[in-house]
Amino acid sequence: MERKKKSHKLLTVILCIIALIAIVFVAAVVKNLFGSDFDSLNETDRAILTEYNTLCASLAESDIWEGYNLSEKTILAMPGEFGGGYLINPENEVSGIFAKEITVPDDWAIKVYRLSAATPDLMQFRLGGDFNTVGKTYSVLGSDVYFIKYDQAASIDAKWSSEHFTTFLSHEAFHYYMQDNWPEGSHFSADSLTEDDIALLEEEYGILGNIQTQLLSDSPDKAALKKSAEEYVNVMDRRMAANEDYVQKEMNAETMEGTATYAGIQASRRVGYDFGVMYFSNRKDVPFSEIIPQYRAGNIDKSYLADRIPYETGGLLCLLMDELEVPGWQETLNGQTLDAPVSLYSILKDWVEG
Numbered sequence: 001m002e003r004k005k006k007s008h009k010l011l012t013v014i015l016c017i018i019a020l021i022a023i024v025f026v027a028a029v030v031k032n033l034f035g036s037d038f039d040s041l042n043e044t045d046r047a048i049l050t051e052y053n054t055l056c057a058s059l060a061e062s063d064i065w066e067g068y069n070l071s072e073k074t075i076l077a078m079p080g081e082f083g084g085g086y087l088i089n090p091e092n093e094v095s096g097i098f099a100k101e102i103t104v105p106d107d108w109a110i111k112v113y114r115l116s117a118a119t120p121d122l123m124q125f126r127l128g129g130d131f132n133t134v135g136k137t138y139s140v141l142g143s144d145v146y147f148i149k150y151d152q153a154a155s156i157d158a159k160w161s162s163e164h165f166t167t168f169l170s171h172e173a174f175h176y177y178m179q180d181n182w183p184e185g186s187h188f189s190a191d192s193l194t195e196d197d198i199a200l201l202e203e204e205y206g207i208l209g210n211i212q213t214q215l216l217s218d219s220p221d222k223a224a225l226k227k228s229a230e231e232y233v234n235v236m237d238r239r240m241a242a243n244e245d246y247v248q249k250e251m252n253a254e255t256m257e258g259t260a261t262y263a264g265i266q267a268s269r270r271v272g273y274d275f276g277v278m279y280f281s282n283r284k285d286v287p288f289s290e291i292i293p294q295y296r297a298g299n300i301d302k303s304y305l306a307d308r309i310p311y312e313t314g315g316l317l318c319l320l321m322d323e324l325e326v327p328g329w330q331e332t333l334n335g336q337t338l339d340a341p342v343s344l345y346s347i348l349k350d351w352v353e354g
Contacts, residue, residue: 036100036114044152045086048077049104049112051166052088054271057109064170064266065259066330068178071109075169076140076147081126085147087113092142099141115140125149131172134179146173160279162264167275170267174260178334183341185256188249190306197246200239201305202292207231208313209289211320212277216285220323226352229320233349250310251343258314258344259333265315277315288312317344326351 038046056071063069071089078085086102087094088110094101098119102112115122121140130149132138138145148169150156155165162168193201211228214220239247261277268275278286291309294300321329321344329347336342 037103038105041102044150044156045079047156048150048165049086049088049102049110051271051273052077052169053104053108053110055166055170055267056089058270060109064270065174065178065263067334068174068263070146070170070173070267073173073177074140074143074145076115076125076138076145077165078122078125078147078149080149080151082117084115084117084119085122087115087140087143087145090141090143094141094143096141113141131169132176134176146176148172158281160275160281160284162261162275162279164268164273164275166271166273167264167268171260171264174263175256179256179260181337182256182333183252183338185253185310188246188253188306190246190302192243192246193302193305194243197239197243198292198295200235200242204232204235204239204313205288205291207235208316209287212285212288212316215316215319215323222324225320225324229324229348230352233345233352236345236349250306251345252341253306254310254314254317254345255333255343256314257311258316258318261311261315262318265319277319278312288316314344317348321348321351324351 035041038049041049052075059069059071074090075088076085077088087099090111090113094113098116098121099113100116102114104110104112119141124138125147132146138147140147146169148165150165154161154163155168158164162171207228211225211232214225214228236247265276274284276284278284278288280286291300291305295302295305326347329351332347333342333344
């Protein structure tokens with residue numbers, strides 16, 4: 001008799017849990033069907049969608065990188081781990097109980113659907129990363145998507161941040177959509193750097209600092225930039241001769257991460273967000289010439305020279321080639337393969353010596 005009572009209580013508990021889950025599920029679905037006007041959304045969501053619309057409207061005029069146009073992709077923007085999300089510019093028709101089209105201004109360049117937190121397709125993004133893994137395909141309600149998670153503090157409020165919504169999305173999606181055939185530019189160790197290598201790095205950073213100063217001026221001197229480009233190629237040749245294995249790994253990372261940084265900078269400019277090369281949370285436009293003195297003073301680790309600085313040097317080289325109008329440099333990078341790799345350095349060297 002006692003065993004029957006326990007079984008009955010267990011069954012009651014299980015049924016209550018199932019009923020509670022069903023209620024929460026239905027409530028999430030029903031809640032999503034109301035308040036679909038853009039003005040009824042919260043401040044963060046309005047800011048995200050407004051900024052992304054500004055980017056997409058600009059892309060109707062020109063790409064931020066040759067052949068890279070996010071307005072042609074479906075984006076899933078998610079406010080955190082457990083909420084719903086916004087399906088932007090879906091490639092296929094969206095229908096069903098989990099999606100509600102948002103009424104956006106008539107002149108907007110994007111189409112937006114709000115997804116219920118109960119949407120089954122969102123389960124694959126719970127407790128995972130913050131954006132797509134390269135080589136993996138994600139599908140939501142019939143459309144392949146690039147997903148990105150956001151929050152007010154990092155994605156909107158922070159200044160000079162690589163994690164700003166448009167900056168971050170454009171950078172990471174560039175890896176996903178544009179770099180399938182590029183050599184791997186993964187993190188590498190700076191342990192092999194000798195004092196002679198550091199001295200050559202300091203010389204390189206001094207040259208890059210001169211380029212940086214010119215590019216920040218109102219009227220960059222192209223003759224001075226060309227001379228600096230020649231000096232850059234010269235010091236890189238000497239670095240290659242001194243430590244080829246390290247410098248090749250650095251160039252791979254510089255090319256992969258620097259071009260993505262450039263994409264983030266260009267997208268940021270389109271939406272009016274202040275982001276550029278050598279931007280940090282407490283200071284922007286930090287001179288390259290300060291890097292090695294800071295290293296020698298013990299304020300940054302040697303690993304920083306490998307883990308962070310290639311993002312900055314690569315971004316600067318991209319901006320330099322824009323200013324020098326190096327012909328077809330983006331198309332050359334787009335056309336590379338694993339068997340015929342290209343680097344920012346190799347393109348600039350060919351141009352200098354051509």
